[in-house]
Amino acid sequence: MSLLTELSEQLPGRAYGPGASEFDTGRTVFAGVGEPDVVVRPHTVDEVATAVARAAAAGLSIAVRSGGHGLLPVDDGLVIDLAEFDTIEVDDAGLVTLGPAAHWGDVAAALASRGLGISSGDTRQVGVGGLLLGGGVGWLVRTHGLTIDALREVELVTAAGEVLTVNAESHPELFWALRGGGGNFGVVTRFTVQASPVDGLVGGSIHFDRSDVPTVLRAWREVMRAGGDGLNSSLMLMPPMGPEMPGGPQVGIALRGTESELRDLLAPLLALPSVAKVDLAPVAYGDLLEDAPPGRPPFQFVGGNGFAPEVSDELLEAVAAAYARDVPTMVLLRALGGAFSRVDADATAIAHRDAEALVIVNGVLPADAEPELVTAVKAGSDAVIALTTGSYGGFEANRSDEITASMYPPATLERLRRVKAAVDPGNSFRRNHNIRPAG
Template identity: 45%
Template structure:
């Protein structure tokens, strides 16, 4: 591997083992990487040069923006760090965002213009990984996925060419970028169509008692709720002082109409085991969470479980999810409402699976010695597999799997076949394989 050639082509941009700053450069939000080299790109030309070198050497590429992906822990390969490509340009409701920007950065910039783009929950998450994987966020019922708001992209291909991708210029590639992950190139700029957004109503409801009747009421409430409302349910163990044990419902209402938000949440507030912790008007950037970076000295335990996209939050699904949480002391249960604008998009319009899902559910036990062992682990896996089987798909962005075959679980057969054809056209050598990988058709 000719690292010297890469260093000569991109002077001052390449960091390799043994160089000054290597240890700092290989730290990312979710852990510590062991790549062969890192290119800290300062321009699109830097990205193109890095891609051409990697393709010529047969070296796989990992693209880093926010750095939340588990793929950063896979040894070897070339990491292309887009952190410096974080410009945000607002032209009316058209927002052009550099591939290294984070959602907190974007939310703050757009708030100054009275605009918003539906994103995830965490400020430090990168625009690239979230959008390319679909992007379920707080406005999913009103505006759909982050990928649904994408109208164009600047892409560095596996050949090192820089192209503009829209539905008009490259329809199949544009389709694949909306949910097909980072399989098709390095997106150095995302073009979104933003929405008017001056404020949101943010609500936190504390819960006690049995979660089953509460979840049934939550499901029934969302069936009739206006699209302005999106909710989550979370039940977590006491892992640290910043995350006290217990169950909560969190809700976001688009706009500043607190009375309307309260009216939509009334069926829940009327329950004896639900109490209002806070309901107030706030800026959207304040809603996004700050997730602490991984601590190398205290690594997170493994996670035994997964996620699924449910067409219906049935009584059976509720029972299985709550029973999973009850059976595993150190486990987490999380649900988010879908439907609305998310379901308006025909399945064939994007690569994202299960557009008919109405709920997203995730559950998992933390693989902690003394709580999970070789005997209990298969039992937990079997319990999760039974829950996953109720769903219509899996959301790749919420999976920490680095299994090379995991993508086969993400997409329906017809979607995967089409993705493989797009991959064959744009990345036949599978240079972009450090992701939920779609192999060339």
């Protein structure tokens, strides 16, 4: 009996194959469209458990789709599309119950009237599930930490089809692993997250021309070092994209404070001769978020990311050199420190807590670029990444054992592998930055 026939009998009206619109939705993700054997779209936790136990017992891979912005297209096995699990509920203590398929833009909108928010990613359409299991580097990361730092509890369906309530008391090791270990340990059907105050924000952007990038980089670093936890910022170096978009450094900023406080903090940047445009004003947290492009742009991004323990002169010089090369290059520096760094390295699976910034550098090449060019551009990006430590899986589009090993220090990865062996010894959940079971 085929998997589709069997699951259709066990879960009437919930299992879909080619030709069904639910199949098409479930197999379509930001990165493309796959050809899985079956898409199951459960409505209840018990239905999730039934589908998982069946696929795991047959040794099939189980891909979990929440917001669809992290999964790569799946060409065999089962996709569990959690689209029906999109609850957003908040209680008087600011504890928020989230379904994994809720989108962060909707979460921000639902919490806004209470002056609350959850520092999540910077994109509205990204899903709760993938981001909350992977880490969550958001706009207010220096003020409120990673999204996983606000996680209090999850409901988890394991590969055996067991439904667990996982928190720091009930299953401390599993709860540790779920905060940064991604979708390796089962299907999360509910998250409980502590929201934080996000009212009274002021922010916006400063654009610079390309005349003196090194000075902008150093000034940004000094501004961020002098600013407290309340000051959050990313610096992006954009390549030119036509006459309307000449490229250059862009600094995005958010502060919980007043506009005059913000202008005082930013004075060294605002005084630079290369300032081209300043746009600073009171802003709602939800308005800091951006809309995602409809799918992955048709380019290859050649580079990677890493945590910078120190934004050193050497690192900034390497960044400026990578940006100045002939190939269009994008660089993003996300300021960390603050609340992000006050969490102990072994408190969650994201261990690089001493980082001053997360650095992302990519040459932007046509999909069919000559291999020699790709290799040369990769070397240029690697010169920057070599000055960082580890990497953040959420910003890594590819999957390999090498990438997983770069995401976690060796002791963290070994600990994750032991947890994996306890809850998913057959590695059913392997459509991710895969953590192989220990042993």
